[in-house]
């Protein structure tokens with residue numbers, strides 16, 4: 001891990017940016033050889049839980065002195081390194097490496113069976129790599145309590161929806177996310193939890209359905225309830241597996257609008273959206289990962305990565321891609 005520190009001088013303190021380049025964070029306390037690499041007015045503390053604390057010390061004339069500014073930074077939100085998932089002799093994911101940082105909004109594209117849902121299961125701490133390592137919010141799978149980690153991750157997926165009992169009240173579908181479970185039993189929730197669940201349902205336009213049972217909802221209504229659920233714990237990472245699948249045109253477009261609003265809000269968590277269709281990419285998404293047969297085809301900033309060439313390789317048909325007013329579309333290339 002190497003940190004690049006940049007300053008613009010605007011506030012007299014400079015702006016601190018940490019860039020993770022490679023390798024694991026060394027454990028332990030302050031500085032050591034690290035401190036030597038940086039100006040004497042800067043101290044780095046490695047908290048050992050993926051958090052990096054940068055303390056700026058400033059005295060007269062810029063000399064080291066008292067602490068004047070403290071920034072707590074997380075390491076990558078997601079850091080998958082050579083992840084392989086084997087089932088029945090087949091590689092569902094094959095040596096996938098992927099880094100996701102604070103503030104990013106990712107789209108994962110790929111044809112049926114490419115491994116998108118499997119990838120999300122790993123990112124949601126619900127599946128362990130057979131080979132390679134997966135570090136999520138600073139916690140490495142295999143060396144952490146996933147039951148503590150899961151509430152920090154919001155997840156909406158068809159597999160999760162299938163596990164929600166049909167007779168579950170809609171308000172409880174959202175509420176139970178607090179314990180990362182899908183079916184209310186004897187857990188206790190306080191007034192704040194109830195209030196948050198109610199507010200989230202209202203925010204996604206389904207507040208009036210709070211007392212209905214999940215099994216009686218339309219597909220579009222279910223998707224919105226799942227979105228509300230995915231945000232219940234105020235998560236640091238939200239994973240949405242095909243949130244627009246099965247929606248009619250109007251419902252899809254209003255969902256895309258709502259997701260664009262979420263993506264555009266700086267306070268929103270990191271978002272990862274799996275889809276088959278570039279038309280479903282909401283404005284504000286910044287990066288794309290394309291998968292095919294369990295392998296990464298390409299990953300990077302959306303503007304330069306979502307090209308006809310990359311999409312054609314991923315879906316194995318010649319495609320033209322267009323961008324119009326922040327929305328994407330793709331059609332078969334006429335030879």
Ligand SMILES: Nc1ncnc2c1ncn2[C@@H]1O[C@H](COP(=O)(O)OP(=O)(O)OP(=O)(O)O)[C@@H](O)[C@H]1O
Nearest residue numbers: 087088090092110111112113114115116117118119
């Ligand atoms: N438990 C399992 N055992 C064996 N194969 C599996 C298992 N789970 C998934 N697969 C296979 O792994 C591949 C990837 O599945 P995955 O659901 O991750 O793909 P996907 O990209 O999400 O597909 P889709 O777009 O159709 O939802 C598929 O070929 C699937 O049949």
